[in-house]
Amino acid sequence: MSGLLEVRGLRKAYGERLVLDDVSLSVAAGDVVCLIGSSGSGKSTLLRCLDLLEPVDDGTIHLDGVEITDPEVDLRAVRRRMGMVFQAYNLFPHLTILENCTLAPRRAHGVGRREARDRALDLLGRFGLAEHVDKHPDRLSGGQQQRAAVVRALCTQPTLLLLDEITAALDPELVGEVLDIVRDLAAGGTTMVLATHEMAFAREVATTVCFLEGGRILEQGPPDRIFTRPGQERTRAFLRRVLPS
Amino acid sequence: MGPAGGWTPSDHELGRREVRRRQRRRSLLVSTGTTVVVLGLLLLGLLAAPGWPRVQALFFSWEDARESFPAILDGIWLNIRLFVLCQLAILPLALLIAVSRGTRSPWLAPVRVVAVTYTDVVRGIPTILLVVLLGFGVPALQLEGLTNDRTFWAGVALVISYSAYVAEVFRAGIDSVHPSQVASAQALGLGHVRTLRHVVVPQAVRRVVPPLLNDFVSLQKDTALVSAVGVFDAVYTARDYGAYNFNYTPLVVVAAFFVAMTVPLARLTDWLQRRLVERERAGAR
Ligand SMILES: Nc1ncnc2c1ncn2[C@@H]1O[C@H](COP(=O)(O)OP(=O)(O)OP(=O)(O)O)[C@@H](O)[C@H]1O
Ligand SMILES: [Mg+2]
Numbered sequence: 001m002s003g004l005l006e007v008r009g010l011r012k013a014y015g016e017r018l019v020l021d022d023v024s025l026s027v028a029a030g031d032v033v034c035l036i037g038s039s040g041s042g043k044s045t046l047l048r049c050l051d052l053l054e055p056v057d058d059g060t061i062h063l064d065g066v067e068i069t070d071p072e073v074d075l076r077a078v079r080r081r082m083g084m085v086f087q088a089y090n091l092f093p094h095l096t097i098l099e100n101c102t103l104a105p106r107r108a109h110g111v112g113r114r115e116a117r118d119r120a121l122d123l124l125g126r127f128g129l130a131e132h133v134d135k136h137p138d139r140l141s142g143g144q145q146q147r148a149a150v151v152r153a154l155c156t157q158p159t160l161l162l163l164d165e166i167t168a169a170l171d172p173e174l175v176g177e178v179l180d181i182v183r184d185l186a187a188g189g190t191t192m193v194l195a196t197h198e199m200a201f202a203r204e205v206a207t208t209v210c211f212l213e214g215g216r217i218l219e220q221g222p223p224d225r226i227f228t229r230p231g232q233e234r235t236r237a238f239l240r241r242v243l244p245s
Numbered sequence: 246m247g248p249a250g251g252w253t254p255s256d257h258e259l260g261r262r263e264v265r266r267r268q269r270r271r272s273l274l275v276s277t278g279t280t281v282v283v284l285g286l287l288l289l290g291l292l293a294a295p296g297w298p299r300v301q302a303l304f305f306s307w308e309d310a311r312e313s314f315p316a317i318l319d320g321i322w323l324n325i326r327l328f329v330l331c332q333l334a335i336l337p338l339a340l341l342i343a344v345s346r347g348t349r350s351p352w353l354a355p356v357r358v359v360a361v362t363y364t365d366v367v368r369g370i371p372t373i374l375l376v377v378l379l380g381f382g383v384p385a386l387q388l389e390g391l392t393n394d395r396t397f398w399a400g401v402a403l404v405i406s407y408s409a410y411v412a413e414v415f416r417a418g419i420d421s422v423h424p425s426q427v428a429s430a431q432a433l434g435l436g437h438v439r440t441l442r443h444v445v446v447p448q449a450v451r452r453v454v455p456p457l458l459n460d461f462v463s464l465q466k467d468t469a470l471v472s473a474v475g476v477f478d479a480v481y482t483a484r485d486y487g488a489y490n491f492n493y494t495p496l497v498v499v500a501a502f503f504v505a506m507t508v509p510l511a512r513l514t515d516w517l518q519r520r521l522v523e524r525e526r527a528g529a530r
Contacts, residue, residue, distance in 0.1 A: 009255065058258040071264045 380474030
């Protein structure tokens with residue numbers, strides 16, 4: 001077990017419906033892994049399993065060499081090391097943006113009030129949210145809410161960041177901004193696993209691209225190879241559909 | 246547990262399940278142990294109290310329980326019928342009140358005023374007063390064509406009182422449906438009434454089932470309030486027996502009956518609540 005995150009033979013079913021089938025994945029520190037695949041292929045489910053939000057039916061996940069799928073592991077301790085941003089932003093509606101961002105650092109990570117606040121304000125500023133810090137989420141646009149959700153995850157300084165289609169709700173101008181930040185984060189040593197429908201984005205930031213279909217990773221490799229010389233016919237068909245040729 | 250094409254769990258997974266089973270067994274053991282110890286201590290404290298023999302003779306006498314049992318059974322049957330009939334009247338009435346509070350049309354302003362006043366005033370009056378006022382008051386009017394049956398009017402009082410509470414539960418449910426749902430329905434071209442009927446109320450009703458059942462449990466007990474107007478329900482029967490025999494055991498019997506009736510309903514409430522939470526959780530992503 002060398003990488004930061006090692007997934008072996010992961011299996012997840014909802015009742016009769018098999019959603020993840022024998023998924024294996026290795027993520028080294030500093031990697032940016034992009035999950036691509038058509039809608040319903042299991043990208044969100046895989047991310048939720050990694051964050052232990054869903055119990056898995058079989059297989060193992062190791063984080064830093066420790067098996068986190070072990071029933072005796074402390075779930076909260078594991079989650080404190082991971083950050084997750086959801087497809088639907090899931091900000092807490094009863095808190096302001098700033099309070100959303102300081103809640104976990106203060107209550108789960110024992111960061112002091114001042115420090116949590118400064119860190120949140122700094123990040124919110126970098127994401128162009130400085131003027132919205134004291135508003136409640138329902139006063140923000142979808143794109144602004146999504147950026148706030150990313151900041152909320154970053155405020156806990158996670159060693160592994162899981163992002164589920166964070167650019168889906170952003171207008172093209174802001175996608176570039178988020179790309180910059182994601183690249184910054186990668187350079188700063190944050191390891192990321194992200195699901196996306198944005199192929200250009202995946203191609204640009206990924207160190208590894210995984211193509212999922214029907215709950216299996218059909219193919220994985222560096223973006224240059226996957227996007228230019230995919231080995232599988234299915235991957236080629238998918239890319240033909242989503243890439244403007 | 247084995248969906249899709251003959252999958253057999255790996256040894257590792259089997260080991261994990263074994264660990265989970267052990268964890269469950271351990272927590273079951275701990276919870277049983279603590280419960281037994283705590284209840285045992287409480288019981289010991291009760292039995293050691295200096296007045297216990299006297300209390301036992303007054304409240305827990307086997308002979309009196311047996312002797313009063315048939316009459317109490319008759320009484321409880323009245324409580325059950327009252328409960329079911331009242332409940333059947335309360336649900337539609339309460340929904341009507343809740344929905345009419347949410348109407349928009351200016352023509353319906355009087356309806357809104359009546360609905361608001363009704364819930365405000367009725368909820369302010371203690372249920373037992375309503376029972377006494379209607380149970381003794383209406384028959385005293387000696388109106389043509391109206392029954393003088395005190396049980397009936399006591400039941401009407403329960404319906405009035407509870408429909409005001411249940412209406413508020415419905416209204417809270419209706420308000421809790423997210424505005425985006427209303428917006429979506431209206432964007433699809435549904436009018437206000439259709440939106441309510443097909444989008445809002447179905448979601449609201451599902452969400453309020455647990456608090457509704459809570460009110461049912463409460464109504465089940467409150468059927469005992471009809472004893473205030475001298476109707477021979479279980480409580481009045483027990484008090485009657487106590488007044489003649491100087492023994493309160495029948496009251497304990499009645500309490501046991503009520504518990505036996507409410508516990509299944511309470512368990513049902515818990516179960517529904519859990520299912521609801523699980524379903525909402527499955528949708529969260
Ligand atoms: N709670 C659930 N119960 C039953 N089936 C589910 C549940 N959650 C997801 N699924 C199914 O699992 C499959 C994978 O869903 P998932 O959300 O992981 O897809 P996805 O790749 O993220 O799709 P998208 O790109 O549209 O977000 C889908 O077919 C979905 O129907
Ligand atoms: Mg998804």
